[in-house]
Amino acid sequence: MRRRRGFVQIAILHLLKEESMHGYRIMKELEERADGFYSASAGTVYPALQELVEQDMIDLEPASVKKTYFIKENGKKRLEEFKKRREGDFWSEWKARLVWQSSEEAIQLKSVMEAWETELRKAVKQARQEPEKSGKLVTLLEEMTELLKKDNGGGK
Known part of the structure; x- marks a missing residue:
C-alpha cells in the first residue's frame, strides 16, 4: 500500500494556521504535540510540504531568509x-491516533493486513491467468465486505 501523508498534511495546515514556520520547526512542533508518540522525519514532512505547495494550500514567505511556509x-x-x-480537538485526535499506532493491537493488525494483501495480490494474479476463478474471488471479497459492514454497524 502507498503511504499516505494526509493526516500529516492536515497537522501541518493546523500549525501554519497558527503561524508561519520553517520545515524544521514544523517537525519539532509535530513531535511536541504528539508527546513522544511521533518522531517527525524529513522524509515525511518535506514531501508533505511540497504536496501542499503544489496543491496551492501553502506557499513560501517571499522575504524570508529560511524557507518559511504560510497557509x-x-x-x-x-x-x-x-x-x-x-x-473534537484535532491535536487530541492526532495524539490518540499515534498512541493507537504504537499499540500491540495496531501492530498485529498491520501485520495481518500486510499478509492478507500479499495473498489477495496472488489471488488476483491467479484469476487473471485462470479467469474461471474470478467469480469465486469476487464472491469472497463481497462476503468479506458485507461482514465488515455488519461488524461496523452497517458501514456507518
Whole structure:
C-alpha cells in the first residue's frame, strides 16, 4: 500500500494556521504535540510540504531568509472541510491516533493486513491467468465486505 501523508498534511495546515514556520520547526512542533508518540522525519514532512505547495494550500514567505511556509486560502478551506467531517480537538485526535499506532493491537493488525494483501495480490494474479476463478474471488471479497459492514454497524 502507498503511504499516505494526509493526516500529516492536515497537522501541518493546523500549525501554519497558527503561524508561519520553517520545515524544521514544523517537525519539532509535530513531535511536541504528539508527546513522544511521533518522531517527525524529513522524509515525511518535506514531501508533505511540497504536496501542499503544489496543491496551492501553502506557499513560501517571499522575504524570508529560511524557507518559511504560510497557509493560503485553499489550505484554510481544506481545514474547514476537515473540521466538518470530524468532531473534537484535532491535536487530541492526532495524539490518540499515534498512541493507537504504537499499540500491540495496531501492530498485529498491520501485520495481518500486510499478509492478507500479499495473498489477495496472488489471488488476483491467479484469476487473471485462470479467469474461471474470478467469480469465486469476487464472491469472497463481497462476503468479506458485507461482514465488515455488519461488524461496523452497517458501514456507518
